[in-house]
Amino acid sequence: MDQVFAPWRIEWVERDDKNPDVDCVFCEFPEREDARSNLVLARNGDAVVMLNNYPYNPGHAMVIPDAHGGDWRALDDDQLLAHARLKQRTIDAMDAAFAPDGYNAGENLGGSAAGGSIDDHLHTHVVPRWTGDTNFMPVLSDTTVIVEAVTDTYDRLHDAFSDQDDATVADSGVVEF
Numbered sequence: 001m002d003q004v005f006a007p008w009r010i011e012w013v014e015r016d017d018k019n020p021d022v023d024c025v026f027c028e029f030p031e032r033e034d035a036r037s038n039l040v041l042a043r044n045g046d047a048v049v050m051l052n053n054y055p056y057n058p059g060h061a062m063v064i065p066d067a068h069g070g071d072w073r074a075l076d077d078d079q080l081l082a083h084a085r086l087k088q089r090t091i092d093a094m095d096a097a098f099a100p101d102g103y104n105a106g107e108n109l110g111g112s113a114a115g116g117s118i119d120d121h122l123h124t125h126v127v128p129r130w131t132g133d134t135n136f137m138p139v140l141s142d143t144t145v146i147v148e149a150v151t152d153t154y155d156r157l158h159d160a161f162s163d164q165d166d167a168t169v170a171d172s173g174v175v176e177f
Contacts, residue, residue, distance in 0.1 A: 024068060024118075024120070024121050025118070026048075026050070026062075026064045026068070026118065026121040026123060027066075027068050027121065029050065030043060030048045030050070030064075030066075030174070032172070033171075033172050034172060034173065035170075035172045035173035035174040036151075036154055036158070036173050038050075039051040039053065039150065039154060040172075040173075040174050041061065041093075041154065041157055041158055041161055041174065041175060042086070042089065042090075042093070042161045042167075042174060042175040042176070042177065043086075043174055043175075043176055043177070044082050044085060044086050044089075044176070044177045045078075045082055046065060046066050046067070046078060046079045046082035046083065047063060047064060047065050047066060047079075047082045047083045047085075047086040048063075048064050048066065048086075048174075049061050049062070049063050049064070049086060049089075049090050049161075050062050050064060051150060051153060051154055051157070052125065053150065055127075055150065055153070056127050057127050057128055057129065057130075057133060058098065058128070058147060058148040058153045059094050059097065059098050059100070059127070059128040059153055059156075059157060060125065060126075060127045060128075061090055061094075061125075061126050061157065062123040062124065062125055062126070063083060063086050063087045063090055063123065063124045063126060064121065064122070064123040064124075065079055065082075065083050065122050065123075066079075067079055067122075068120070068121050069120070069121065069122065070119055070120045070121065070122060071122075072107075072109070072122060075122075083124070085177075086177075087105070087124060087126060089161065089164060089177065090126050091103060091126065092160075092164060093157050093160035093161045093164065094126070094128045094157065094160070096160040096163065097156040097157050097159070097160040098128050098156070100128035100129055100130055101129060101130050101131045102128075102129045103126060103127065103128055103129060104125070104126075104127040104129055105124055105125065105126045105127070106124070106125055107122065107123065107124050107125070158173070158175065161175040162175050164177075
């Protein structure tokens with residue numbers, strides 16, 4: 001695989017251990033004090049939105065039920081509705097921040113065989129797409145090009161969530177509905 005220079009990623013790549021004090025990033029990062037440094041954008045009563053640390057495109061976010069578990073059938077109606085409503089707000093925020101031409105949304109269900117790196121906590125990937133955003137790089141050289149730093153993406157999406165009706169910003173920085 002060819003490599004594309006991405007200097008903002010070196011801190012993540014060179015760290016000694018991948019979250020050694022964390023059992024589940026989806027459970028623990030939303031509870032931390034600094035939402036931005038943990039890529040936590042927004043939450044409602046039963047779900048949270050986080051940016052993907054390894055995005056396919058700028059704005060690649062995950063909508064995550066608060067309930068820890070890997071089976072959608074274990075969620076009750078309120079949890080399912082909260083998750084769906086937060087997906088709607090995520091798409092609204094992405095429309096405002098990026099004006100994409102479309103979206104991909106999906107889950108890796110069924111454990112590690114489904115291809116996800118976190119298989120024990122449900123989450124929905126929401127990826128904004130633009131006409132022509134898949135170019136020759138992934139096809140010919142097994143390389144993707146991300147055109148914006150994750151921190152810049154965070155700021156744009158955070159502002160878009162903050163501008164939505166009945167949004168408030170907590171002391172941690174997370175937008176709440």
